[in-house]
Structures are given as C-alpha cells and as structure tokens.
Amino acid sequence: MGITPTNPASFTGSSSFSAQLQQVITNAVAAATAPITQLQNQQTTLTNQQSELQTLTSKFQSLQSAIDALNAATGTGAYSATSSDSSIATASVGSGVMAGTYTVTIGSLGSQTNTMSMNGLTTVTDPASGNIDASTTYTLTVNSQTYTISDPSGTLNGLANAINASGANVSATVVNVGSSSAPDYRLAIQSNEYAPDSIQLTDSSNTQLLTTLNSGSYVTYQVNGQPSTPINATTRTVAVSPGLSVTFTGTGTTSITVAQNTSALAAALNSFVNAYNSAAQELVKNRGQNGGALTGNSIVYELQDALQNIVAYIAPSGNVNALASIGLSFDENGNLQFDQTAFDQASPNDVLSFFGSETGGGFLQNAENVMTSITDPTTGLLPQATQSITSEISDIATRIANDQAQVNQLQQTLTQQMDAADAAISALEQQLTEITDLFSAEQTQTLQFYGH
Numbered sequence: 001m002g003i004t005p006t007n008p009a010s011f012t013g014s015s016s017f018s019a020q021l022q023q024v025i026t027n028a029v030a031a032a033t034a035p036i037t038q039l040q041n042q043q044t045t046l047t048n049q050q051s052e053l054q055t056l057t058s059k060f061q062s063l064q065s066a067i068d069a070l071n072a073a074t075g076t077g078a079y080s081a082t083s084s085d086s087s088i089a090t091a092s093v094g095s096g097v098m099a100g101t102y103t104v105t106i107g108s109l110g111s112q113t114n115t116m117s118m119n120g121l122t123t124v125t126d127p128a129s130g131n132i133d134a135s136t137t138y139t140l141t142v143n144s145q146t147y148t149i150s151d152p153s154g155t156l157n158g159l160a161n162a163i164n165a166s167g168a169n170v171s172a173t174v175v176n177v178g179s180s181s182a183p184d185y186r187l188a189i190q191s192n193e194y195a196p197d198s199i200q201l202t203d204s205s206n207t208q209l210l211t212t213l214n215s216g217s218y219v220t221y222q223v224n225g226q227p228s229t230p231i232n233a234t235t236r237t238v239a240v241s242p243g244l245s246v247t248f249t250g251t252g253t254t255s256i257t258v259a260q261n262t263s264a265l266a267a268a269l270n271s272f273v274n275a276y277n278s279a280a281q282e283l284v285k286n287r288g289q290n291g292g293a294l295t296g297n298s299i300v301y302e303l304q305d306a307l308q309n310i311v312a313y314i315a316p317s318g319n320v321n322a323l324a325s326i327g328l329s330f331d332e333n334g335n336l337q338f339d340q341t342a343f344d345q346a347s348p349n350d351v352l353s354f355f356g357s358e359t360g361g362g363f364l365q366n367a368e369n370v371m372t373s374i375t376d377p378t379t380g381l382l383p384q385a386t387q388s389i390t391s392e393i394s395d396i397a398t399r400i401a402n403d404q405a406q407v408n409q410l411q412q413t414l415t416q417q418m419d420a421a422d423a424a425i426s427a428l429e430q431q432l433t434e435i436t437d438l439f440s441a442e443q444t445q446t447l448q449f450y451g452h
Contacts, residue, residue, distance in 0.1 A: 013418075015425040021418040028414055032407045036400055043396045046389050048293035052286065053386045056294075056303065057375070059279040060382060064371045066268070066275040071364050073268040074355045078348070080261040081244060085254040090247050097243030099260055102223055104246055105253040107230050110194030110219035115201075115210040116175070117187040124185040127156035127174045132187060135203035142168050142191070143198050156185055163189065163201075170199060193234035194219045219248060260348040265355075266340055273328065273338045280307055280334070299385050306370050306381075311336065313366045320346055320354040323363070 013021055079099065081091035089104055117132045124130040131154055138149040140163060147166040151158045156174055163172035169192045178184030187209070191197040195216050201209045218232035223240050231238075237247040246256060283304050286294040294300050311328070315321040323329075327342030343351075356362020374381045 013422040013426075015422045015429055017425050018422050021422050025411065025414045025418055029407060029411050032410050036403045036407065039396050039400050039403070043393060043400070045293070046393045046396070049297070050386065050389045050393065052293040053299075053382060053389065056279070056282055057382045057386065059275075059282050060303070060371070060374055063272075063275040063279050064375055066272040067358070067364065067367045067371060069268040070265070070272055070355065071358045071368075073265040074352050074357065074364065076243070077264040077268075078260055078262065078352055079243075079258055081256055081258045083246075083254050083256055085252065086249065088248070088250045088252045088254040089256065090249060091256045091258075092245050092247075093258060094243040094245065097258055098241065099258050100241070101258070102240055102244070102246075102256045103225065103253060104240060104256055105222045105225070105230075106248045106251045107220040107222070108217065109236060109248055109251060110233070111214065111217045112194055113191040113197040113199055113216035114213040115189045115199045116177075116213055117209055118211045121209065124156050125183050127160075127185045129155060130185075131156045131159060133203045133207070133209060135205070137204050138209075139202045139206075140166060140168055140170075141198070141200040141202075142170055149201075156187060160187060169193060170197075191216055194236065195234045221248065260352070262343075262348050262351060265351070266343055269326075269328070269338050269343070273336050276307065276311070277335050280304075280336075283307075299381065302381060303374065306374055309370050310367045313363050315354050315362065318350055318353050320350040326351055326354070 013019070015021075076093055076095055076097065079093045079097050081093050081097075083089050083091055088106060121132040122130065122134075124132055131151075134154075136151050136154055138151070138159070140147040140149050145168070147168050149159070149162045149166055151162045160172040160174050163170065170189050171192055172187060172189045174185050175188045176183050176185050187201075189199050189201065189210065191199060193216070195218055197216055199210065199212070203209060218234065219236055219238075220230040220232060221238065222230050236249075237245055240246050240256070241258075244256070244258060283300055286292040286297070286300045288295070311323055313322070320326055326346050327339035329337060329339070331337050354363055356364050358364045358368040372380070375383070377383050
C-alpha cells in the first residue's frame with residue numbers, strides 16, 4: 001500500500017526566491033513523511049505474514065480433516081457386513097458394531113393395512129374440486145388413537161393432504177378406480193408400518209367412509225434360531241445386534257457376517273500422508289536465507305514440533321506401537337510415505353488398537369490433542385497468531401492515517417507561510433526596482449543638466 005497522497009494548498013510564488021521557498025516545503029514534507037514510509041513497510045511485512053498464516057491455517061485444517069477421517073475409518077468404517085444371500089437380507093454397520101456371524105431367518109415380510117373410500121359415496125371426477133363427502137371436519141382413527149382432520153377446501157386432494165399433515169402413522173393418496181373417460185377418484189389410506197392396523201375415517205355425522213381392502217401383518221424373524229416364537233416387527237429393517245442393521249428383502253435364512261475391514265483405513269492413511277506432507281512443505285518455505293514471510297518467526301518451529309509430535313507417537317504396549325510398524329516412514333527428502341504392503345501384513349486388531357480414537361486414547365487421541373492446540377478457534381496457536389497480526393496491522397493503519405493527517409496539515413501551514421514570505425519578498429523586490437529606477441532617472445537628468 002502507498003502513502004495517502006496529499007492535496008496541498010497551491011503555492012505559486014512571484015518572487016525570485018519562490019523556487020527556494022517551494023524547496024523548503026518539499027524538504028519539510030519529505031522529512032515528515034519518512035516515518036510513514038517506515039510504518040508502511042512494516043504494514044506490508046505484516047500483511048505478507050498474515051497471508052502466509054492463512055495458508056498454513058488451511059494446510060493444518062486439511063490435516064485435521066485427514067485425522068478425523070482416520071478416526072471414522074477406525075470406528076464404524078473398520079467393519080463391513082455381508083449377507084450370504086442378499087435376496088433374503090442385506091446388512092449395514094453403525095456405531096458399536098462387533099465382529100461376528102449371525103444367522104437370520106425371515107418367516108414373513110409382513111404387509112401394510114390398506115383402506116379405500118367406500119362405494120356409494122359421492123363420485124369424484126375432479127379431486128381438485130370435488131370430494132367424497134360434504135363435511136369439512138373428519139375423525140381419523142388409527143388403532144385406538146384419534147386425529148381431528150380439518151379440510152376447509154372441501155376437496156378430495158385437500159382431505160388427503162390434511163390426513164398426511166395430521167401426524168398419524170399413515171399415508172393418504174388419491175387414486176382413480178374409474179376410466180379415463182369416466183373417472184372415479186377415491187381416497188386411499190395405507191398404514192406406514194407392517195402390522196394389522198385398524199384405520200377408520202368418519203365425517204362430522206359419524207358416517208364411516210372407509211372400507212378395509214386388506215389387513216396388515218407383522219414382519220417375523222429369528223436370530224440364531226431364537227426365540228422359539230418368531231419376533232414380530234413393524235418394519236423390514238431391524239437391529240439384530242448393537243450397530244448392526246439388517247434389511248429383509250425376502251423370506252428364508254441367510255448368514256450375516258460382520259468382519260474387520262481396514263481398506264477404508266488404508267485410504268485414510270494415504271490422505272493423512274498427503275495432508276501431513278503439504279503442511280510440512282509449507283513450513284519449509286519459511287526457513288532459510290531466502291525463506292518466506294514467516295522466516296525467523298517462532299511459530300514456524302512450534303508448528304514443526306507439533307507435526308513431529310504427531311508422527312513420533314509411541315504406544316505403551318502392543319504389537320503395533322508406532323507408525324513405522326504399519327508402513328509409514330520418511331524418505332530421504334523428509335517426506336512421509338506409506339507402504340501399504342507393510343500395512344496389510346499387520347493384524348487388523350493390532351492396527352485398530354494402536355490408532356484408538358480421538359477421545360479414547362492411542363495415536364488418534366494424541367494427534368487430536370496436538371491439532372486442538374494448533375487450530376482451536378479460541379486457544380489455538382494459528383488463530384491467536386493471526387489475530388495478533390491482524391490487530392497490529394489495524395493499529396499501524398490508524399497510526400499511518402493520523403501521521404498522514406499531520407503531514408497534510410504541515411504542508412498546508414508551510415504553504416501558507418511560504419506564500420506570505422514570497423509576497424513580502426516580492427513587495428521588497430518591487431520597491432527596490434522602483435528606487436533603482438528613480439536613482440537611474442536622476443543620474444540621467446544630472447548628466448543632461450551639466451552637458452555630459
């Protein structure tokens with residue numbers, strides 16, 4: 001950023017000393033501006049440091065994301081579930097899942113209760129304008145729970161929408177049971193669960209409006225042959241174990257196998273290596289004789305130590321107690337590299353035990369603690385350093401503005417003073433010219449008088 005230009009009062013001298021007087025102004029303003037130039041240079045330096053801190057913040061945030069991905073890959077992501085017959089059931093894992101094999105027998109997929117408005121009600125040829133009943137208030141009963149349905153529009157579409165908005169565990173639609181040329185729109189209500197639900201709809205005069213097309217039935221299943229009387233469920237997706245959900249797609253028996261799977265962890269480790277190297281390489285740019293904006297700043301060394309603390313973690317016990325045990329090492333250029341062959345040779349149990357979790361110990365908790373000390377919005381090293389420089393830049397900007405205002409005032413005052421001095425000198429010079437001219441005239445007259 002350059003110094004704010006001034007707009008001095010115009011100085012147009014008329015004396016022979018006007019150039020010297022202007023130089024007085026120029027020299028004084030230059031001397032007064034020198035401190036501003038120094039502040040400007042400081043501001044530029046700080047702005048460059050601020051920009052580099054922002055770059056480092058982005059790099060370390062990416063590293064934080066990579067560590068979070070490692071945490072996910074060692075949790076739920078470390079397990080996968082497969083079904084021996086996906087036409088009978090599929091499975092997915094969640095928090096708390098454990099490795100094991102489960103035999104699931106599905107006796108019935110169940111069904112939903114379906115109802116439709118009765119024959120003999122008002123025939124609706126346009127559901128946007130007509131309705132099966134003249135009432136605008138209805139009572140919906142699902143099993144033993146009642147819901148008041150209000151349909152001010154008096155249309156079949158409005159009635160279906162009001163039922164869907166009631167909070168009842170049913171879904172209402174409008175269906176045409178007639179032909180295209182002679183439509184006959186009916187209200188259809190289906191239970192949302194697989195169970196023998198009772199669904200009734202009455203108008204304000206307590207007239208029944210629905211007929212049951214079919215009663216629903218429960219989903220039935222057993223896990224490892226238990227219990228002897230199959231379990232009744234109202235959905236086709238059930239939790240057969242903590243963190244293990246099974247979705248039924250057919251009847252019969254299938255085996256669900258939950259096993260540890262470190263492929264997601266290997267992918268997360270690759271991302272971690274890339275993010276780590278990116279942060280480390282950015283720090284390298286700020287070291288040495290031709291280093292970047294933060295060269296010599298202690299934060300560079302603090303961040304370097306933090307990175308070292310992450311990768312140097314040693315577990316107190318276990319067959320895998322360091323990153324080197326699973327194929328992570330530094331090459332001759334100081335870059336972290338990942339050897340998946342070495343990783344694949346390690347026991348999944350040992351690997352997961354070494355990593356732990358961000359809140360449960362191990363490598364990940366150590367890494368999370370280090371990253372918190374760097375990136376925490378309130379106490380983190382990078383946010384605090386950035387805030388400090390931002391405040392310093394703001395303070396310098398204020399000082400520059402104040403100093404520039406003083407320079408402008410000095411320039412204006414000097415211009416007025418030099419203008420007055422120039423006018424005085426010009427008047428004296430004019431008087432001198434007049435006296436000289438008068439003396440010269442007198443000499444001429446004297447010479448003429450005496451005949452010379």
